[in-house]
Amino acid sequence: MESSVQTTFNEGGAEITVTNETNIGGASGLLNVSMIDEIRNMTNVSDVAGELQVIEIVNTSLPSQSPLARMTVYGLDSSKLNLIGIKNVNGSVYEENSTQAIVGKYYCEKNNISIGDNLTIYGKNFDVVGIYETGAMYKDNSVYVSLDKLQNITDTYDVSSILVKTTENANDTAISQNIEKKYENISTLTSEELSSMLDNVIGILDSASLAISGLAIIVGAIGVINTMIMAVYERTKEIGVLKSIGWKSKKILIMILGETLVLTILSGIIGSLFGILIAEVGVKFFGTNGFTLVYTPQTFILAFGITIIVGIIGGVYPAYKASKLAPTEALRYE
């Protein structure tokens, strides 16, 4: 699980994000633009940019909280795009004060958007001129336009967050504490904190998925053992026939063991294929908000190992018991 998330998590450009602490109806409050210049003048700060965030509901048939119903639009000066960690833009970057937009690669894929398409933001038509990629799925799920334009059409002259890039080797925590001291009602988040928060989430997901797979393994194991016991139990009579004809118990056990191995390996393969199928369908269905699926060989080795061990316990144990019976007793089973 941990490997699933980390493949798409990459460090953004800005080390510190400043937001307004006061929450108004679920959305955080705004920050005055004058803060941008003030923070720029602080020591060890190399670059600062203001960012305005608006949410457009694009699909009214879905609940507005659903990620699929919402399109997140940011206004940011085009010269500051590096601060959000954009690696490359396919096409061109929007011009300042224009109705041009660049759209995250992931959002494009999800909504089938390509360069030249139109987006409606606050009732205005925007042209998609580029597709950007940061490498982090949750960041590539938005739309960026000129800050001036967005402020203009939304009649806002503030920003929702301020991105702060620090000089190399600077103490990000110290800087963010300085910012917090200087202003009231704001909160800061450093990229370190963000990554440790993400780690925590991943940790929770990890232990949850461990618990779920543990449960799945136990339930599956009981199922397999039960099936094998029934299958071999039904063959007690056959085992009796073979014994009465003079087969050695060992030979009978080897036969059952061989059959069990073939059966469990086959079911291991089928089970793995089904697992992959369900995972892929699940991701298609629910979307991968910051996740990609990663199949590690260990997962499959573990799954196979458990299947085989469980199959052998379920198959060989009853066969062993049956082979110890007197032939006449084994023959009495129907």
Added chain:
Amino acid sequence: MELIRLQNVLKQFDKGAVTALNNINLSIEQGSFVSIIGPSGSGKSTLLNMLGALDSPDSGQVIINGVDLSTQKDLSDFRRHEIGFVFQLHNLIPNLSVQDNVEIPLMDSGLSEKEKHRRALLFIEAVGLLDKRKQKPNKLSGGERQRVAIARALVNFPSIILADEPTGALDTKTGAKILDVLRFVQRSVGATLIIVTHDIDVARLAQRTIEIRDGQIIRDYYNRR
């Protein structure tokens, strides 16, 4: 020459509630043809199981070729080489064809595949099922299954042939043919043939008839030729 001897054999079931064999003493000659008769539940099958080393007595001895079976740890070799057993319920392996069922006892015989097939087909033909050799047992009638079981019991030329109601499910004509096959194998290899039957006419074909009731031998006599 004495082949089989039972001494004070006792066999009970259900924790002593049923006494299937009650103090049986018996001696059977090598190469003889013996029939066992008696009413249902008298202990015939139980006795045959003792003779075929398929079950062991609670007390007393089963001695075959001078060997006390209770001293033997693993009877599988003995069963495979010496015994041909035809069960009252034919006990074929359901997912194997007629021919494969008949070939099971030849599994470790060291014969080539070709020779195994030849042998199996010989006996399948003898019981009149050559055209059904590829069928699965569930496609066969009760009597046909019984005949497959007989072919299987004979295919490794056992020295002791034990048959529990071999003709029970067969019409008189087929029954007579099956008995011919059993006796042919018996004579040609000098085997000992012991059959359980409720048919007094079949029982009379044997040289000797043992009659049991309530787990005890009540009559033991030679049939006049």
